[in-house]
Amino acid sequence: MTRWLAVAVLMGLSLVRAAGVAGAAEEIALTIENNRFSPEEIKVKAGVPFVLVVTNKDKSPEEFESKELRLEKVVPGGKTLKIQVRALKPGTYPFVGDYHAQTAKGRIVAE
Numbered sequence: 001m002t003r004w005l006a007v008a009v010l011m012g013l014s015l016v017r018a019a020g021v022a023g024a025a026e027e028i029a030l031t032i033e034n035n036r037f038s039p040e041e042i043k044v045k046a047g048v049p050f051v052l053v054v055t056n057k058d059k060s061p062e063e064f065e066s067k068e069l070r071l072e073k074v075v076p077g078g079k080t081l082k083i084q085v086r087a088l089k090p091g092t093y094p095f096v097g098d099y100h101a102q103t104a105k106g107r108i109v110a111e
Helices: 002-022
Strands: 026-033 036-038 041-044 050-056 062-066 071-075 080-085 091-097 105-110
Touching: 026 041, 036 091, 050 062, 050 071, 071 080
Parallel strands: 026 050, 041 105
Antiparallel strands: 026 036, 050 080, 062 071, 062 091, 091 105
């Protein structure tokens, strides 16, 4: 009986671990190059968290900033940074590169 209980517990743990991997947040690539974001518009599903994978191809750092998302992250030149984003309500969420706000602009559209 104890052996069967141990097997059942191990199987249950395996299912929980597999569900965690299957439920991993979607990663969305965002590139900074020539002081601009690409793509400038990112569409995501409302109500589902995601991860922005921001790659800065420029030599100088850039700050990803969004007041609406309450996010502020500096991405060093030549580096990649992952930014966890909570599930969003439907709407548009602008962001800027704070160091080059005139050219580095974009938006996330949650539908």
